[in-house]
Amino acid sequence: MEAKLTYVSGMKFVGEASSGHAIVVDGEREHGGDNVGLRPSELLLIALGGCSAMDVISIMKKKKQHITSFEINVNGNKVDTHPKKFDKIVVEYVFKGKDISEEAVQRAVELSMTKYCSVKATLEGGVPIEYTYKVINE
Numbered sequence: 365m366e367a368k369l370t371y372v373s374g375m376k377f378v379g380e381a382s383s384g385h386a387i388v389v390d391g392e393r394e395h396g397g398d399n400v401g402l403r404p405s406e407l408l409l410i411a412l413g414g415c416s417a418m419d420v421i422s423i424m425k426k427k428k429q430h431i432t433s434f435e436i437n438v439n440g441n442k443v444d445t446h447p448k449k450f451d452k453i454v455v456e457y458v459f460k461g462k463d464i465s466e467e468a469v470q471r472a473v474e475l476s477m478t479k480y481c482s483v484k485a486t487l488e489g490g491v492p493i494e495y496t497y498k499v500i501n502e
Contacts, residue, residue: 409440453492
């Protein structure tokens, strides 16, 4: 797996992954950017949420759960001093569907966060990561 960032202008870069997909990374205007792309710290939160989302939805499909809507909200708290790292990340899973088993949800989330999510495993020890879930049966 590889990634390459190519400088465009200001604080703007195009990031390309070995999968062939690309994304724009940019900074805020007050920091020399044009505000046309994601911030690197935002990408970290998206990576964590995306990694876990794929695990969880795969597990829930195997458990034959009828999910009509699924989202993950990832909230990162950054310290005020440089390097302004995250000192806490909270991941909230929100499931909507018909007759969703809370036990299946709990197990899917637990497996992702303790066994399968490579991004979470990489961050582990560097920042506390908490997680919660909510089930809304329609």
